[in-house]
Amino acid sequence: MTAVTAVTDHTEHEHEREDDPEREREHDERSAGPEETGASADTGRGSEGVWDDGLIARRGPERGAGSTTEGYAPTDTGSSGTGSSAAQTPSTSTAYDGPLRARLDALRELVGLSRTRLDSATLAEAGRVLDEAAARRRLSDRHTVVAVAGATGSGKSTLFNALAGVTISEAGVRRPTTAAPIGCSWTDGAAPLLDRLGIPGRLRRRPLQGPDAKTLQGLVLIDLPDHDSAVAEHREHVDRILGLVDAVIWVVDPEKYADAMLHERYLRPMAGHAEVTFVVLNQVDRLPGEAADLVLDDLRRLLDEDGIALGEHGEPGATVLALSALTGEGVGELRESLGQFTQGRGAAARRIEADLDAAADRLWPVYAAGPSGGRGTRRIGLSEEARDEFADRLADAVGAAAAGLAAERAWRRTAGKACGTPWLRLWRWYEAHRSPRYVGWPVPDPPPDEEATARQRVENAVRMVADEAASGLPTPWGQAVREAAVRGAEGLSEALDELTAKAGVPRGRPPRPGWWPVAVFAQATMTLLQVLGGLWLVAQIIGVASPNLGVPVLLMLVGIVGGPGVEWASRMAARGPARRYGLDAERRLREAATGCGRARVLDPVAAELLRYLEVREQYVRVTGAGVG
Numbered sequence: 001m002t003a004v005t006a007v008t009d010h011t012e013h014e015h016e017r018e019d020d021p022e023r024e025r026e027h028d029e030r031s032a033g034p035e036e037t038g039a040s041a042d043t044g045r046g047s048e049g050v051w052d053d054g055l056i057a058r059r060g061p062e063r064g065a066g067s068t069t070e071g072y073a074p075t076d077t078g079s080s081g082t083g084s085s086a087a088q089t090p091s092t093s094t095a096y097d098g099p100l101r102a103r104l105d106a107l108r109e110l111v112g113l114s115r116t117r118l119d120s121a122t123l124a125e126a127g128r129v130l131d132e133a134a135a136r137r138r139l140s141d142r143h144t145v146v147a148v149a150g151a152t153g154s155g156k157s158t159l160f161n162a163l164a165g166v167t168i169s170e171a172g173v174r175r176p177t178t179a180a181p182i183g184c185s186w187t188d189g190a191a192p193l194l195d196r197l198g199i200p201g202r203l204r205r206r207p208l209q210g211p212d213a214k215t216l217q218g219l220v221l222i223d224l225p226d227h228d229s230a231v232a233e234h235r236e237h238v239d240r241i242l243g244l245v246d247a248v249i250w251v252v253d254p255e256k257y258a259d260a261m262l263h264e265r266y267l268r269p270m271a272g273h274a275e276v277t278f279v280v281l282n283q284v285d286r287l288p289g290e291a292a293d294l295v296l297d298d299l300r301r302l303l304d305e306d307g308i309a310l311g312e313h314g315e316p317g318a319t320v321l322a323l324s325a326l327t328g329e330g331v332g333e334l335r336e337s338l339g340q341f342t343q344g345r346g347a348a349a350r351r352i353e354a355d356l357d358a359a360a361d362r363l364w365p366v367y368a369a370g371p372s373g374g375r376g377t378r379r380i381g382l383s384e385e386a387r388d389e390f391a392d393r394l395a396d397a398v399g400a401a402a403a404g405l406a407a408e409r410a411w412r413r414t415a416g417k418a419c420g421t422p423w424l425r426l427w428r429w430y431e432a433h434r435s436p437r438y439v440g441w442p443v444p445d446p447p448p449d450e451e452a453t454a455r456q457r458v459e460n461a462v463r464m465v466a467d468e469a470a471s472g473l474p475t476p477w478g479q480a481v482r483e484a485a486v487r488g489a490e491g492l493s494e495a496l497d498e499l500t501a502k503a504g505v506p507r508g509r510p511p512r513p514g515w516w517p518v519a520v521f522a523q524a525t526m527t528l529l530q531v532l533g534g535l536w537l538v539a540q541i542i543g544v545a546s547p548n549l550g551v552p553v554l555l556m557l558v559g560i561v562g563g564p565g566v567e568w569a570s571r572m573a574a575r576g577p578a579r580r581y582g583l584d585a586e587r588r589l590r591e592a593a594t595g596c597g598r599a600r601v602l603d604p605v606a607a608e609l610l611r612y613l614e615v616r617e618q619y620v621r622v623t624g625a626g627v628g
Contacts, residue, residue: 096137099624100349103356104133106621110367113615117480122366129359132244133352139192143185144342145220146278147241149266150251151259152226155282159251159325160184160223163216163335165208169223181237182223186216193220197241215339228261242266246347247276249334253283254291257299263306271307272361273354276347277318279303280334285324296322353624360623366474367619380616381609386468387602391594393461395586397454397493398500398593404586412571412578422527455493462489462601469605477612484608488600495600499592519570526566530559 096104111126150156157169160182169182183190183199184207194204199222207213224241225234242248250267252259270277281299284292300310300320309317319337323330341347395401466485470478533556539545540552 096349096352100353100356103353103622103624104130106618107356107359110363110615110618110622113611113618114366117611118366118476122363122476125362126359128243129352129355132355135196136246136348136352139196140189141345141348143187143190143193143218143220144247144345144347145193145197145222145245146247146249146338146342146347147181147222147224147245148249148251149224149227149238149242150282151228151253151256151262154226154251154253154256155325156249156251157223159249159280159282159323159331159334160221162325162328162331163207163221163338164205165210165212168205168207179225179231179234181225181241184221184223186213186219186221190220197222197244212335215335216342217339218342218345219338227266228259242270246351247278247341248273249278249280251280251282252299254281254287254295257281257295258302263302267303267308268306270354270358271309272357273351274309274311274318275316276351276354277308278334278337279308279318279320281320281322282325284322285327285329292322296320356622356624360619363619363622366476367616368474380472380613382465382469382602382605386465390461390465390597390602391590393457393464394496394593394597395590397457397461398496398589399454400586400589400593403500403589404582406582407585408578408582412574422523454496458493458496459489461597462486462492465601466605469609473612477608477615480612481605481608484604485601488604492597492600495596496593499596500589519566519573522566523563523570526559526562528559529555530563533557533559 107126108130111123111130114123148156148160160169161167164184168184180203181197181199182203182205183194183197184205185194186207207216222241222245224238225231227235227238229235229238248270250262252262256262267279279299281292281296284295287295303310303318303320309315311317311319319341321330321334321337323334325331462485466482469485470481473481533552533554536545536552536555537549540547540549
């Protein structure tokens with residue numbers, strides 16, 4: 001049977017199945033390989049290893065008979081839900097260990113830490129990368145899945161057939177030609193991979209089993225519909241499968257190699273996947289003379305503008321080739337490049353690494369960029385200056401400085417009462433009884449407008465410290481810091497009022513220093529001298545005492561001058577203790593306000609900053625910069 005006959009037979013049976021669902025079901029059961037049916041690996045082969053044509057249920061002639069049969073056969077892989085052992089056995093490839101596993105673990109940790117701070121849409125791509133990496137790792141690492149993609153008329157199906165060595169995918173003038181993706185596997189055990197791509201058993205093929213087939217051992221080739229198809233379903237197939245395969249062969253032709261849709265929608269966004277990308281300029285047989293080289297150079301220029309690194313001179317990057325799938329020119333070079341690419345068994349890991357890089361780039365604005373989108377160079381966290389400034393604002397809001405001054409004045413006033421002249425003390429006693437508000441420590445309640453001003457000062461202090469902490473953070477994390485500060489500020493003004501009443505200046509008289517009794521005794525002595533001198537003078541005036549003006553006048557002068565002198569000295573001596581007493585009162589109130597602000601505002605803000613530093617460390621590991 002020739003290849004043309006096989007294809008014709010296959011086309012006829014395909015039309016029959018469209019009209020007969022039962023026959024299509026029977027066909028799918030026949031096309032299932034050993035992995036689906038549980039048969040041995042040799043089931044469906046002839047005695048000499050010739051593949052059975054499952055579609056038309058006809059065994060090809062044995063090689064020993066000297067046959068020159070050119071035919072294709074379905075793969076040994078079936079549809080999903082077959083219970084294949086390959087689908088249950090995790091890959092043991094070391095390509096997923098080391099740095100790649102560390103990056104995946106970091107991304108998983110990053111997503112977990114960010115769920116309560118970022119919306120699900122932002123983390124959707126990262127979650128997809130994790131899911132796809134886990135799914136691909138569970139499948140065979142002996143296979144490399146490569147998609148053949150291209151525009152209408154680019155010749156991708158012809159190239160697909162040329163690599164398979166037999167006509168598998170229909171190529172013709174009818175457009176779009178490929179309506180559904182077709183899979184072709186060079187090696188057994190690819191069923192789970194094709195299940196993952198959603199390719200049914202009736203669209204799975206095997207290549208011609210010739211000498212060239214050994215070059216592509218492990219390859220699973222997927223012929224995609226046209227990416228520029230007018231049918232939306234075709235484009236959906238392309239977009240879905242491109243996100244699942246290990247590598248892509250982009251087939252372009254001399255007419256549409258510069259198509260804006262190809263470059264803007266596919267090549268440019270996937271520039272980071274250059275190492276798993278092949279770009280093939282097909283139909284070079286249509287170009288005369290050196291035109292093929294000129295077009296190929298222009299194609300390389302466009303790829304460079306797209307940001308796609310070109311794998312030239314041994315450097316990693318995209319492979320760019322020129323060939324003619326129709327005449328076979330350059331197909332051997334592509335087959336050899338694919339063989340080396342497949343035998344390395346690292347395409348799946350490189351694809352996942354590229355997906356990680358792309359996900360890290362998309363997450364850059366929410367993990368590493370500042371509010372303006374640029375790279376932040378500012379140190380993350382609250383500086384000591386910012387903390388001190390916040391404490392100063394809270395202290396100002398509760399009136400710590402005013403309370404300290406009031407305490408200092410009260411201490412001096414108490415010293416004046418204790419060490420002043422009796423005549424001044426009598427006067428102050430009179431004033432105290434006439435105005436009871438001067439009794440004890442005069443700390444009047446603030447008026448309502450002052451309370452409102454204090455509340456505004458607290459809110460302003462919280463807002464400024466939140467802005468300082470959020471400065472330089474990505475927008476979502478800066479917002480989280482501000483929200484934490486706002487939540488902590490609820491009820492802060494009332495709490496500060498309670499602390500002011502408890503930790504403020506105590507009611508009653510301030511403590512007296514040790515020198516006060518001496519000053520009081522000295523003042524009493526001066527008063528006694530004044531009284532003695534005055535009585536002596538009165539006694540002389542009424543004739544009771546003998547006339548002697550000098551001594552009583554001298555006693556009175558000493559008492560009159562000494563009393564104010566003692567009072568002045570006491571005031572000077574009281575300045576230092578009074579100042580220290582006022583500062584101590586201010587410090588207590590300041591510390592109370594600072595402690596309240598720290599517990600309610602600074603600690604929640606610091607927790608958010610710590611969480612951000614943790615996720616940023618994980619993000620650095622995701623990018624690969626922190627993975628050794």
